[in-house]
Amino acid sequence: MVELAPSILSADFARLAEQIGAAERGGGTVIHVDVMDGHFVPNITIGPPVVASLRKVTKLPLDCHLMIENPDEFIPALADAGADWISVHYEACRHLHRSLELIAQHGMRPAVVINPATPVEFLLDVLPMVHHVLVMSVNPGFGGQKFIPFTLNKIQRLCQLRDQLGLQYRVEVDGGVAEDTIASVVEAGADLLVAGNAVFGDGHPEENARRLLRTARAAAGEQSASPKKVQHLQPVNHRRPAATKKRNSLLRVKL
Ligand code: DX5
Ligand code: ZN
Numbered sequence: 705m706v707e708l709a710p711s712i713l714s715a716d717f718a719r720l721a722e723q724i725g726a727a728e729r730g731g732g733t734v735i736h737v738d739v740m741d742g743h744f745v746p747n748i749t750i751g752p753p754v755v756a757s758l759r760k761v762t763k764l765p766l767d768c769h770l771m772i773e774n775p776d777e778f779i780p781a782l783a784d785a786g787a788d789w790i791s792v793h794y795e796a797c798r799h800l801h802r803s804l805e806l807i808a809q810h811g812m813r814p815a816v817v818i819n820p821a822t823p824v825e826f827l828l829d830v831l832p833m834v835h836h837v838l839v840m841s842v843n844p845g846f847g848g849q850k851f852i853p854f855t856l857n858k859i860q861r862l863c864q865l866r867d868q869l870g871l872q873y874r875v876e877v878d879g880g881v882a883e884d885t886i887a888s889v890v891e892a893g894a895d896l897l898v899a900g901n902a903v904f905g906d907g908h909p910e911e912n913a914r915r916l917l918r919t920a921r922a923a924a925g926e927q928s929a930s931p932k933k934v935q936h937l938q939p940v941n942h943r944r945p946a947a948t949k950k951r952n953s954l955l956r957v958k959l
Contacts, residue, residue, distance in 0.1 A: 705813065705894045705895065705924075705937075706890055706894075706897060706917075706921060706924045706926065707733045707895065707896055708722070708731055708732045708733065708734075708736055708897050708899065708913055708916055708917050708920065708922045709732065709733075709734035709735065709736040709876070709898045709899075709901075710726065710727035710732040710736060710897055710898075710899060710900070710904065710909065710913060711736040711847065711878070711898050711900030711903070711904075712735065712736070712737060712738075712740060712758075712897060712900075713728075713736075713749065713847045713899035713900045713905070714737045714847040714848065714901045714903070714904040714905050715833050715904040715909070716904070716907075719769055720754075720757075720758065720761070721739065722764075723904060723909055724758070724761060724762050724764075725734060725761070725762075725935040726748040726909040726910040726913075727887075727903055727904070727909040727910065727913045728762065729910050729913075730746070730878070730903075730909060730910040730911065730912065730914040730917070731914055731917040732764070732903070732913050733764060733766050733912050734764055734765050734789075735758065735762055735764050735765070735766050735767060736769060736898045736900075737750065737754075737755060737758065737766055737767060737768045737769065737787075737877070738750075738769050738900075739751060739768055739769065739770045739771060739772060739782075740771045740772065740840050740844075740845065741772035742772070744771050744772050744773050744793065744795075744796050744844075744867050744935060745844050746845050747845045747846060747888070748784060751781075752778065752782055752785040753780040753785070754782070755768065755782060755785035755787055756785040756786060756944060757799050759785060759878060761787030762820025765788040765789055766786060766787050766788050766789070766791050767788065767789040767791070767876075767896075767898075768782055768786065768789065768791070769817065769838065769878065770790060770791065770793070771793065771796075771845065771900075772794070772796065774796075775790075775792045775793075775795060775796060775797065775803055776806055777805050778803070779803075779807055779810055779812075780810060781809035782800060782810075782812070783811060783812055783845075784841045787812055788805045788813060788831070789812060789815055789835060789836070790812050790813070790814060790815065791814075791815035791816060791817045791836070791838045791876075791932050792804070792807070792814075792815075792816060792817065792828055793816075793818070793819070793844075793887055794815045794817065794819075794822055794827065794889060795815055795818075795819055796821060799831075800816065800830060801829075801944070804830060804833050804834065805833075805916045806834055806922060808833070808843060808912060809888040811833035813836075814833060814834055814835060814838045815834050815835050815837065815838055815876070816830060816834050816837055816838070817837075817838040817839075817841060817844075817878075818837070818839060818871075819836075819840050819844065819900050820840055820841065820843060820855050820859070823864055824837075824858050824865070825859045827877050828865075829833055829864075830871060831865065831869060831871055832871055833926045835873060835874065836873050836874040836875065836876045836896060837862050837873055837874075838876040838877075838878055838896075838898075839855055839859050839862065839875065839876065839877050839878070839894070840857045840878055840879055841855040841856075841878060841881065841885075842878075842879030842880050842881040842931065843879075843880070844878075844950045847900040847901050847905075848901040848905065849863055849880055849898070850880050851879065851880025851881065851882075852857075852879070852880070853888075855877070855879075856875035856888060856889065857892075857894050859875055859877060859889060859892035859894050860892045860893055861886055861891035862875050862893070863875060871947060874895055874896050875895060875896065876894065876895045876896035876897075876898060877889045877894040877896070877898065878898035878952070879898075879899060879903075881899045881902060881916075882883070882899065882901070882902035882916075882956065883889040883902065883915065883919060886899070886902075886919050886920050886923070887914055887919055887920070887922070887923035887930065888908075888919050888923075889925045890923040895924075897916070899913075899916055899922055901917060903916065911955045915922070924948040930952075942955060
């Protein structure tokens with residue numbers, strides 16, 4: 705089932721709780737949180753304290769997209785803040801496998817992100833350990849940019865690989881997803897749809913989320929199911945498990 709993940713980057717930061725509530729009423733089922741450090745990307749946004757505040761106002765999964773150097777340094781704090789899903793950039797991780805393990809060891813769902821210029825094939829060895837792959841359809845750093853069409857090939861390729869390898873990861877798309885592009889990304893195979901400007905940009909998140917989801921579901925050939933029926937497999941434990949302290953422990957990532 706396709707899901708909409710409203711990105712709060714384009715929300716009114718003075719009214720985040722209210723804006724998230726509206727996006728949720730419109731059918732959003734995941735909240736996408738863009739964490740930027742002014743180094744990996746030329747912009748600064750939010751960090752663990754804001755994530756902790758968001759945790760108090762929504763039960764939806766908090767999908768934290770880390771656009772930062774040295775993401776490992778922030779994973780424990782994000783776990784304590786109540787993040788559910790953490791995605792790290794292939795381009796920012798010197799030891800990607802270690803970063804993904806660290807996320808899972810902290811009880812969160814690990815995911816990997818690729819920029820538009822990064823080939824899907826670079827991810828082959830870590831695909832079995834991720835909850836989702838996030839395909840950037842703009843260069844990361846800012847909301848409201850124009851969708852880059854060739855990224856549709858990456859979505860398709862990831863779906864083919866998933867079938868060929870017998871894996872279960874989901875495919876998320878982020879950047880320029882709006883009324884005029886959302887059907888294409890769904891037809892290419894994405895099922896987690898991040899949208900910032902198209903949801904919050906004009907101050908009507910509920911209506912915008914509803915309209916986007918309607919278009920996405922039509923493109924997916926899905927009936928207009930109630931968003932309440934979406935169930936994320938297994939509740940995430942926000943506490944840091946004891947396994948954190950064990951180095952080199954064997955990991956089994958549950959999808
Ligand atoms: C961009 C962020 C996106 C951003 C998308 O670097 O990762 O999540 O919010 O914004 P739109 O949907 O406006 O392109
Ligand atoms: Zn993002």
